[in-house]
Amino acid sequence: MPAEPTHDRELRRALRRGVAEDARFDELYPAVVRAVSGVFWTPLSVAAQAAELFEEQRVESILDVGSGPGKFCLAAAMAGPTLELTGIEHRPHLVGVAREAARRLRLTNVRFQLGDVTSVDWSQYDGFYLFNPFAENLFAGPDRYDGTVPLCADKRAADIELVERALVAARLGTTVVTYHGFGGRIPSSFRLARSLKSHTDWLNVWVKDGVGPAKEGFWIERADEDTGAPLFFEAEDGEAPAPA
Helix, strand or coil: CCCCHHHHHHHHHHHHCCCHHHHHHHHHHHHHCCCHHHHHHCCHHHHHHHHHHHHHCCEEEEEEECCCHHHHHHHHHHHHCCCEEEEECHHHHHHHHHHHHHHHHCCEEEEEEECCCCHHHHHCEEEEEECCCCCHHHHHHHHCCCCCCCCCCCHHHHHHHHHHHHHCCCCCEEEEEEEEECCCCECCCCCCEEEEECCCCEEEEEEECCCCCCCCCCCEEEECCCCCCCCCCECCCCCCCCCC
């Protein structure tokens, strides 16, 4: 069996201690992935905080929608070894990159699958991580990661509606952590449990625990004008979509 590269061994140790740097982590990836890490992939500090928030809610199985090369799942799996993480990604080469990184980090509590939100059985999970996964549909061509998958505003709208329906149908105990939102609405059956400033935005923790409003509908955000903190939320009237 070939010896483990020194970089991989040192990186695993740094991740366990919570002192790994993003640039060092990104050396796991090909140059084309490293070049856009700061734009598309979750920073390590955010992933570690999100993992802690999921653990606080005693979440067991997390789905990362639009996992790319797996940076969130890999970092969260190291920060929260009791968590089971699954990344769903529609670019085959990024799934391959994520799987290779997981192998190099010797992680057994993370897996990656090819697909999108339409190919997921949402009932398998009690936790969801959403880092604005559908925004790329609105990017101009040069700002997209690449042109290998179909992207358009109609696809974004359809995917957002599917996520909203899935959350309406989610079982009690489900936790959703958003970073830069997901472009859609959180059903009013969820309660905002935490809102934590993290890197360039806020990690919002939504919990479906039966404490929220009984009526069907969604939450709309009222951000603080001075700090940008999502401090004010109120229920939006209107019927929720039927569960998928």
